[in-house]
Amino acid sequence: MSEKTKKTKRLDDLNFFDFDAIKLGIASPEQIMAWSHGEVKKPETINYRTLKPERDGLFCERIFGPTKDYECSCGKYRWVKYKGMQCDRCGVEITEAKVRRERMGHLELAVPVAHVWFLRKNPSRIGIMLDMRITDLERVVYYASYVVVEDCIDSVTGRTDYKKGELLTDVQVREARKKHGSRLKVDIGAPAVKKLLSDIDFDKEIPTLHVQLAETQSELERTKLIRRIKTMEEFKASGNRPEWMILSVLPVIPPDLRPLVPLDGGRFAASDLNDLYRRIINRNNRLKHIESLRAPEVMIYNEKRLLQEAVDALIENGARGKFFIGAGGRPLKSLSDVIKGKHGRFRQNLLGKRVDYSGRSVIVVGPSLKLHQCGLPKLMALELFKPFIIGELMKKEGVTLKAAKKMLERVRPEIWDILEQVTKNHPVMLNRAPTLHRLGIQAFEPVLIEGKAIQLHPLTCAAFNADFDGDQMAVHVPLSLEAQLEARTLMLATNNILSPASGRPIAAPSHDIVMGISFLTKVKLNDFGEGAVFGSMEEALMAYAYGKVSLHARIKVRGITAIKEDGMNEKDLKNVNTWKDYTTVGKIIFNNNLPEGWPYVNGAVGKKELAAIIDECYKSKKYGKYETVQLLDRIMKLGYNYATRSGLSISIADMIVPAAKQKYIDAAKKRIKEIQGQAEAGIITEGERYNKVIDIWTRVTDDVAVEQFKEMKKFEEAPYSGEGQRFNSVFLMADSGARGSRQQVRQLAGMRGLMAKPQKKLTGGQGEIIESPITSNFREGLSVLEYFISTHGGRKGLSDTALKTAEAGYLTRRLIDVAHNLVVMEEDCGTTNGVVVSSLMSGEEVVEPIEERILGRTSLEDVIVKIKKADGKEEEKTIIKEGDSITLEQSKLVKKYGVQNLRIRSVLTCESKNGVCGKCYGVSLVSGNISNVGDSVGIIAAQSIGEPGTQLTLRTFHIGGAASRMLSQSQAVAELGGKVTFKDIKVITNRFDNKICISRNGAIFVEAANGTIKEYKIQYGATLHIADKVTVEKGTLMAEWDPHSIPVLSETEGTARLTDVSEGITLQEERNKVTGVIERKITASRMGKKNPRIVIEGKGGKKVSLPLPVDTILLVENGEDVLAGDILAKIAKASGGTKDITSGLPRIAELFEARKPRNAAIMSEFAGVVSLETSPKGLVEIVVRSEETGQVKQYAVPQGKHLVVYEGDHVGVGEALTDGAIDPHDVLRVKGIKEVQEFLLNAIQEVYRLQGVTINDRHIEVIVRQMLGNVKIVDAGDTPLLKGEIVSRATLLKHNAQAEKEGKKIAVGDPILLGISKASLASDSFISAASFQETTKVLTDAAITGQVDTLQGLKENVIVGHLIPAGTGISAREFTKEFEAAKKK
Template sequence: APTLHRLSIQAFEPVLIEGNAIRVHPLVCTAYNADFDGDQMAVHVPLSVEAVMEAKLLMMATHNIFSPSSGKPILTPSQDIVLGSYFLTMNPKTEPKEGQRVPLIGCLEEALSALHVGVLTLHDWIDMKNPDKGNETLFGITKKSVVRTTVGRVLFNTIWPDELGFFNQPALKGDLGNLILETFRNRGKEETIESLDRLKEMGFDMATKAGISIGIFDMIIPPEKKQRIAVARKEIDKVEDQFKKGIITRGERHNKIIDVWTTATDDIAKEVFTCLDENLGKDTINPVYLMMDSGARGNRQQVRQLCGMRGLMAKPSGEIIEQPILASFREGLSVLEYFMSTHGARKGLADTALKTADAGYLTRKLCDVAMDCIIVCDDDDRRDGVVKKAIMEGDNEIVPLRDRIIGRYSTDDINNPSNPIEIVIPSGSLITEEIASNIDALGITRVKVMSPLSSRIKNGLTALEYGTDPSTNSLVKEGSSVGIIAAQSIGEPGTQLTMRTFHIGGIASAGREDPVINVRKAGKLRFKGLRLVTLANDQQVTLNKTGSIQVLDEDDRIVDDYPIPAGALLHFKDSDPVEDEALLAQWDPYNIPILSEKKGVISFEDMLPGVTTKVERDASGGRSMVVIEHKEDLNPQVIVKDSKGNPIATYSVPTGAQVAVDEGTRIDAGSIIAKTPRQASKTQDITGGLPRVAELFEARRPKEGNVGQMAKIDGIVSEAGTLRSKKRLLVTNEESGQVEEHLIPHGKHVLVQPGDFAQKGQLITEGAKDPHEILEILGPSAVQEYLIEEIQKVYRLQGVTINDKHLEVIISRMLFKVRITDPGDTEFFWGDQIDRFAFM
């Protein structure tokens, strides 16, 4: 097996056994990524005294409980052990009836002896004297004097130290990880190791005693399935009908069909889990559900395919096939369905084979760059750092601020916002879990911490810049090779990612955003940068994409900030008070509309049939005019004129947009002039993943046609005709009078409209951001933040956690040189690329 990270080489004390196979402890398999289908391992014997010492002190498996990449326990049990623990602690199928008495037990020993004698079974409810009464523990209940529990849970609690309290719920895979982490925090390494060994023994023992087997009849098909599919088919007929009548475009039809099947699949999946949970009213638990729920084997998606329906598949190109696979594996697939399945499965296998090499190459490049990055000293006298804030996706917080600052050192004093004199944490001190939670509770949203990115030392870092070592949770030691650890932490999941595609077998997971915004916290609204038009029914619609709605608390602090898309219907006015969960805005999920601000009469310009536009006819004779790509120096526009025939507003129509008005018709303010379908969703496969990570680390410019233009200054957008068959947009800063020109090719979708305020670095046209441009316009810290967020996005999609500091170590090596623009009286030349330390 390949050695992908530090934990792929560990030291053990030998245990003499019979037979010719050397046994390996099951808990270290996660670190080695080993399974028992014929994997081989190499054994090295250290001979010299120094080698033995090093193996004992640094490489022993007992010293490597936590992963250096994320700080989570890597000795986490999986499969059999998880299954055994869950079986031991699960809820019995029958709840005791009201007023029914259950055996009253005095202590742990009493329960266990009753079990051995056979008076009680593992899954009998008992009332036990509360061992945690009056003690503050993590999992226990302090107030009650009696706890209702099962004999199995009493047995399970004998594994863990008493300080954690009585754990009284089914133990899932994640819970076991938490228990390990808390044991380590409360009792230290030795006790944790012993608990892990007890857990291993008990897990295997219980998994054996449970005698769980799985048969085809355990995969229960929900009775509502047929009916749900019939409903979906009716909806599809409606969509087809709309398409034939010409109400919707081909792209919309495809998106809607995918949507209908995705929701149908999800509904059937919900039914599946309900059915499995009830298990046809039997008094035993369903083994398929048990394995999935505990986290031992199989995930919700796989179980859905066994019992519900396989759902939508993707072609190798990433496009989603409209015809879903309605059968589940239990019912069996028809020949055609099987053929559609093989599409995705084969692509997965081919991808895996090809990308393993790429992942290895990425690790090699990362090591090359960062190998000389080591911890040189504890601290230098310069205090500089980067600002950390929570990561949002739309209006959901995915990574809270506390997770990003634990284990880092603050650069400045952090003050309490409601009492500025009180210092929460002085500069240069460690942010522990407790302090991080405190910062979160006080509502502080940005914290400046020391970081490898702001390091001023030539080949290395100071310990405070790096912070704590995630695998030991204490300050990193001088001489640690943090560069190599960073490279391994990023490269190791890279190989994992590439190997993960085929598990899903090309199932289309169409990610679609919710077309509504609900308020998370109550407060008062403030509209920021929104251009609105009021409709006849007094509702307001947004015209621009760049505005947002902020929610303020009593002290006028911003609690939330929701970006609002164009064409959103707002349910509140500016400065209205709102409650929790109130519906703030909603919009069409399939199209991006272009709306008219003024009322008047429509006229067209440069809309030439066959040159810039084509008429799409549908089966039933409906027609729609669509703007097509064109070579000529033409700019298709819709012009709104007033009653005297003077133009009062012009709207450029991008390629691929469907024009929704006819020439000469009268329209009201807020009418839709044209709409472009939002991109038909391709499946998010890791193919975006690994190459994307490499592309970001190499700071490659995006492909020619795909670069989005960014505003170079803050200012107001205006149109200025065309130049060399490109559209001219000007951004004018009203304070300084500075003007920047943007030439936009025809057919590029423009994200701003004349009169909008563009912020420096904001995308003006659709496309990918170019890291070089970010550096030029917004400076080094902005490009560093962009790279970290984009790389983390790829790993997060696969559920991989990597600590920011590893990415920061690598990215700090990316901005290592400066180019001389003016040598002055130094000995440099124009255009020389030199080390930034020589320059400083």
């Protein structure tokens, strides 16, 4: 007895929360027996009469512990005083009932069974160890075939007749027995596999395999051997034995983890696991019984197979395609199902838990609140703050706990005072689902209110993405002092003014506030009081208060505007219309609300201007956060006040239909008729016709919108008549950015325009836009047909919203998973590497200027500019020093002095061992200070990228499916006057005396007088309107081309011969349904390798071959005479389809997953000259010869690929030779790691930029860093790594450091690009990987390798219930370490 108590004591001393790592292994039978508290022998659960657990059954109290605290089964001992004793009658230990959650039992299996994970999970581990195919293994395990367990040697010849591991059928065994008798050792079932596994001796096997590996030539054999060696070395290193993959003892999990829950009506809801265990026990007992009866072998084998299947079902039901079905026809939930998937243990219970002290209610607007407050209903607060109130009551009134609870239940009046006191300085957290980024949870100080709805400050709506149409929010109370402190200092709404995604204000005014402010600051001509001149602001405001002057009238005020402008006489002063410098009372009122010392704002103020004011106020050294919060509240009050006073309402007359609309539409119809004519005459193809029609309507729609806004603006600028409305409310809303977009206003009163078709063709080809537009608008009303087309587009909006939200959510989840363990780990890693940034260009326009891209980043070089002094001399001035975090002021200087590019530190080149450093990350986008150690930059990056994805899918819904599309560029117009230089442009003259460009990558450079140079890319087949070395004016048309097709041109005079073009094989003639013209199209040949081309036979027997890709439309006949510049055929370009994020979201997913594009372009691996040849198989081959090294490389072009280079062209390294999307893996292989980083960054940003979403570069850099965090071993050296293995860069460095220390050869690895899902699963932490996807596979691998999770990332710490190693969690860890160290000393 005393012995027993000692033992339990020791166990209690262990602190199960204090651990630094978790190791996974395979349990040996001895280990399982050591865990167990007894064997489960019977399948019974509880006695249905007494409702007590059956003895030796699945809920037995003797094995698993008592069901009631300190009370044995028979009732002989009860109370704590007998703690630790064992009842002599029923054998139950007197202890707490909670041990039933941790005590395990076991089952002695009558025959060993294979563990289905090691047998079935790809790759089968047992199969690898024994070098057997999984199908053969299954035949053995499921008693269908015998296996030879020892080599059988013929005693006469000495030959091995039967090799170990060979499979034999029943008949073969009988035959072999006749010959060899007892020398033939065969076995069947899991025991046979166990015998084979236990025979493996790693010390002999591994060297043998290494020898085979060195000798083998076959790549397939190599891969197989590497896999075997790796598995064996993992087993050896982890201390696992292979035979443990076969179970002879089965653990039974604690009964409280598979409970029986009583339902009303005397029935029970049982966990499925009980059914599965019961089936195993039944079969096990039956097997023992029939074995004791010495039943025939067939019966016994059958029973053994059933037992194997029952154990399989317990571990993973349905692993072999056969499900055990429970009551109601659904498959039973096995242990695997319990842990995997969204409703499994990991994602449902460990990564997110339900919490106490929380409530939820509908939200309503609280315009009277301050930014840091929220209105909390009193009754809710009473429940939420219960423990605090009870504590206060006990302290104040001196009552017991029970009495305090009673007082609370009766709601005595003194309780309200205590509630006020308790909530006074206690922040609460509000959360709105879905929580897409960190601003989805913010802390507020509660203000107690009557009613049942939570009041929310209007300016926080944008962050929560909340509106007041019935949204609900949850309230959580931070309990501990630390939690309250963090809520107040980090999460209070006043600390969340800037968005972590872009660093721009998210708590900026919108909607009514913007409308109010916009109304307030508008000017109206001829309003009463116009022309007044005041001596001071106060005087002007007094005049307004007495009704002498209107809000919008033009006035002059001393100190704000010049009273007498330059060159103004007395007469002009009295004539208001000559004034240039004036203000209005409204503007004075607005400026009075700005911070003291702010420069006077005299323009119209809309949403953008307000956001800029907030941004500048927050980021300026003079004002800062506190002043910004005050300003926000003042602007909000002001906006609401004047929105109310404006009395704006929408009338149907506000929707002005532009007079010129019909003119535009008629012109478009006429132009379309001409195009139809061209198509019928066969001059243009059906695809071109469609594209041209769409282009014309897109242009008309835009023109109508411009015209409409002009007319609305006219109304605003017209003098006031003295009555009626001053402003057009629709225009005011759209123009100020309060509500509605140009697109929506266009649909109201311009024309609805083209509609999108819901079905998306996978090719992204034609048919995304319905080609007949809706020419009416909503004010005029739609015709029946138009209405029908409308509904078509409207449904697209709804279906997109439903389908794509889930997709966007899944993207965020994958991003979080790949980046969660990236935290700022040190101040400075000391690297000298970085990236060069310059302004981002799209074609000719600057999309993102350099000053925006460098803001808040760390410079890697001094920026020195030349400044002209007053005396005309130049001096050098350093505007940015190396190591500076670039401030707003410095970035403005960069813009001022026209600095083109700058080297900055980047996460991509950071050299921190784990995590990143503050200097490489740069200034935190939220606080504006350099990032602290512990900032979880990975999570912030993932949220910043994922959140807009979800938002944007919801956006199509609001426009109602109206299609918008990029207009294709079809001409080069000089944007500035200057001298022209041609680069790489070859020109020929065609039969109409036009100059045609026949080079693929030609460009025109225009150099202006001030030295600015503009580059214009010129397409193949473009018509040139200017010559080289001429001077052009601004706006000159230099070249134009057909945007919808690429021509195939004859470059010389001669006869066209069609080669490999035969009807029905490579040529298809089809009649166009619309135009009735027959089109001749090249198709892919199904028979043999045909290579369609046009050969031009010129004078003097010179031949030029022009390949014809698939889908080319032929325009010449065989044997036709052609002149230089004739168009022989056309290749249609895929048109720009609709541009909504739906097409963007899959593109982003494709980039982050680093998927190989469907038809990737072929890239040149070095610079050289191109020549075209035909391969022996009849395919086109592009041959690139390097002029410097003489290196030659052939690229076979698959059938149907379009070439973008021709004979004699020069190509650069990494240049595309055929059309198609660029594969990032190719970029990495050919151009290296820097280029692929830049490629991914720009490609991802481009998708978001199309949508007008700003995401800071560094968030994408963080994810790209994670994608490139692994290497593939090329040479293993003397390290334990294997060639071809993929490991994290940290692992490679660790092994290499060890090898260098011991003077051995180090391993070499090539960088490799992994998609985010793969990178997550390749994580060093198995807990993190298992909670992401493929849970069972990850755990199987981890168990075999005996993997240790050192709990470095965030996810694994959340799962095991530790503080996360980020933010305050890092300092807590450091403190604990120091404390422990001091204690040891």
